[in-house]
Amino acid sequence: MQLARRGISSVLIDGSGRVGKGVAYSTTEPAHLLNVPAQGMSALADEPDHFARAFEAAGGHRRGFAQRRFFGQYLGGLLGHAEASGNVASLNATATAANQVADGWRVSLDDGSSLEASALVLATGNQEPDGLRAFADAGSRFIRNPWGDEARNAIANLASNGEAALIVGTGLTMVDLVLSLDAASYTGRIVALSRRGLIPRTHADFDPVPVALEDVPQGDVRGLTRWLRERGARIGWRAAVDSLRPHSHALWQRLDTTQQRRFLRHARPWWDVHRHRIAPEVGSTVAQMVSSGQLEIVAGRIETATVTDSKLEVTYRRRRASKPQRETFAYAFNCTGPLHSMTHTRDPLLRSLLNAGAVKPDHLGIGLEVDGVCRAAKHLWAMGPLTKGRYWEIIAVPDIREQAARVAADIEQELCA
Numbered sequence: 001m002q003l004a005r006r007g008i009s010s011v012l013i014d015g016s017g018r019v020g021k022g023v024a025y026s027t028t029e030p031a032h033l034l035n036v037p038a039q040g041m042s043a044l045a046d047e048p049d050h051f052a053r054a055f056e057a058a059g060g061h062r063r064g065f066a067q068r069r070f071f072g073q074y075l076g077g078l079l080g081h082a083e084a085s086g087n088v089a090s091l092n093a094t095a096t097a098a099n100q101v102a103d104g105w106r107v108s109l110d111d112g113s114s115l116e117a118s119a120l121v122l123a124t125g126n127q128e129p130d131g132l133r134a135f136a137d138a139g140s141r142f143i144r145n146p147w148g149d150e151a152r153n154a155i156a157n158l159a160s161n162g163e164a165a166l167i168v169g170t171g172l173t174m175v176d177l178v179l180s181l182d183a184a185s186y187t188g189r190i191v192a193l194s195r196r197g198l199i200p201r202t203h204a205d206f207d208p209v210p211v212a213l214e215d216v217p218q219g220d221v222r223g224l225t226r227w228l229r230e231r232g233a234r235i236g237w238r239a240a241v242d243s244l245r246p247h248s249h250a251l252w253q254r255l256d257t258t259q260q261r262r263f264l265r266h267a268r269p270w271w272d273v274h275r276h277r278i279a280p281e282v283g284s285t286v287a288q289m290v291s292s293g294q295l296e297i298v299a300g301r302i303e304t305a306t307v308t309d310s311k312l313e314v315t316y317r318r319r320r321a322s323k324p325q326r327e328t329f330a331y332a333f334n335c336t337g338p339l340h341s342m343t344h345t346r347d348p349l350l351r352s353l354l355n356a357g358a359v360k361p362d363h364l365g366i367g368l369e370v371d372g373v374c375r376a377a378k379h380l381w382a383m384g385p386l387t388k389g390r391y392w393e394i395i396a397v398p399d400i401r402e403q404a405a406r407v408a409a410d411i412e413q414e415l416c417a
Contacts (some may be wrong), residue, residue: 001043001078002408004087008415011115012079013107015094020079022125023147025072031179033065033279035172037203041071041397043078045405065203065279091115097352104379107349119411122368122376123383126338126395127345132168134302135332141312142305143333146177154331159184164328166314169335170194170297175278175286177333178295182285190295191327192335193316197299198273202283209235211243218254221263241274248393257363260392264364275393305332338385340366353377362389373410374403381407 003010012019018026034041039062042050052062054074060066082088097108104118128145135142143151158165158181165181167174170192178190192199211231217223232240244251255263263271278286289295299319306313312332317324342361345351353359359376362369367389368376374390376382383403387394394403 001082001088002404003411004082004085006408006412007087008408008412009087010089011117012088012090013093013095013109014090015092015110017092019090019092020076021072025068025075027068027072027176029180029183030067030069031183031282031285032068032176033282034068034071035065035200035203035276035278036396036398037063038066039063041066043075043397043401045401065281094348096348098349098358098380099356100358100378118415119379119381121381121383121407121411122350122386124347124350124386126385127347128339129334129336130339130341130344132302132334132336134305135334137307138305138312138332139307141307141310141329141331143331146173146333146335151177151333154333155180155184155186158188158330159186161330162186162188163311163330164189164191166190166312166327166329166332167192167335168194168302168332169337170197170199171272171335171337172200172276172278173335173337175200175282177335178286178289179282182289187294190289191298191329192295193298193300193302194269194336195299195301195319196269197297197319198269199286199297200273200276200278202280203277204238204280206236206238206242209239209243210246213247213250216244216247216251218251219256219259221255221259221267224251225267237274238277241271245393249391252392253390260364264366276396342367364389374407375410379414381411383407 038055038060039049039052042048042052044050049062051071051074055064055066055070056062058070079088079090083090093109093111095107096110098120099106101116104116105120106114106116107120108114131144140150143154145151165188167177167190174192178192181190217227228240252260286295290297298316300316300321302314302316303324304315312329313326314329314332315324315326339345342350342354342365345354359368359380361367367386368382370376370382370387370390374381374383374387384400385395391399393399
């Protein structure tokens with residue numbers, strides 16, 4: 001859309017069947033709500049209330065939380081408008097490889113064809129989670145991708161038989177899966193397990209308290225954590241966390257590699273559950289399921305998982321417990337979050353670029369190395385989660401819309417110079 005605004009023709013390659021929506025906004029489940037109020041979800045960097053107006057026109061409130069499927073429709077409409085301009089074409093195919101040619105890139109597709117372009121943008125989003133070693137022999141009873149057809153079939157089976165379910169991971173993906181089970185009228189027992197047993201906090205009204213970048217400790221994770229706790233005690237943790245949002249990229253980039261790794265290892269789980277909050281309605285549903293005993297949140301780790309009589313027998317140890325416990329589940333779902341290791345990627349396009357040395361992992365190995373305008377190679381740009389190593393906070397719509405505008409402007413400068 002940003003390229004079309006600049007009169008630059010582009011082809012959007014997507015063979016997933018979710019063109020323009022991605023995984024998150026392709027859901028048809030009414031219980032799946034946005035994690036940000038409508039007033040913060042505009043796709044247009046220069047029209048911050050664009051989505052809020054659309055939501056209000058549909059009967060919503062700009063400070064409310066829209067259904068994700070409604071946001072998907074909104075994005076689909078924007079893509080349709082861009083296509084109507086004549087500058088955008090969508091191609092139902094999967095890119096399998098890319099090779100540099102004299103004036104740009106040749107992209108190979110899964111149907112055996114190829115196309116050439118002056119510029120290539122990698123906007124592949126979050127990648128499927130990696131496998132879990134303990135479930136290597138669990139077969140179809142372990143659902144590796146919670147967004148795929150196998151997960152939908154498993155949810156339907158659980159709803160019909162009421163057998164127990166294990167969820168590995170207690171973040172936003174766990175919340176979505178629990179909501180899907182609840183919407184399917186599932187009444188069985190759910191155990192959700194992670195190392196710390198932390199779950200996303202809920203949104204609530206608060207008065208913003210901005211802070212200047214120079215007043216925030218920089219370069220040290222422990223110092224920043226201490227400052228954030230003290231500030232949160234004074235003004236409320238939501239206000240304290242959100243006051244850092246305008247400075248997140250600068251704060252991340254002023255941590256050296258050792259400090260960034262320290263954040264990822266120790267502070268990230270706490271940051272994630274406070275920063276990436278859920279709608280109050282969603283929080284109420286999860287709290288009710290915990291209160292009723294249907295959902296148990298466990299801090300611990302998986303030790304073994306074996307298939308016995310077509311069920312999963314899982315041994316896990318609760319945190320600080322002296323002995324493990326054993327329990328039987330019909331299915332285990334991998335909700336540990338997206339892949340965070342570029343060397344483990346199964347995306348054929350990324351794999352081909354990495355193998356050829358055309359791009360390389362960032363210094364943390366969690367995305368691609370990019371420069372200040374998101375270039376990963378000559379005439380090649382990366383966006384979104386692929387640029388986590390440089391920006392960290394780059395998965396929310398407010399961040400990505402700004403990045404899209406910057407990348408499009410840089411492409412314009414490159415091609416039209």
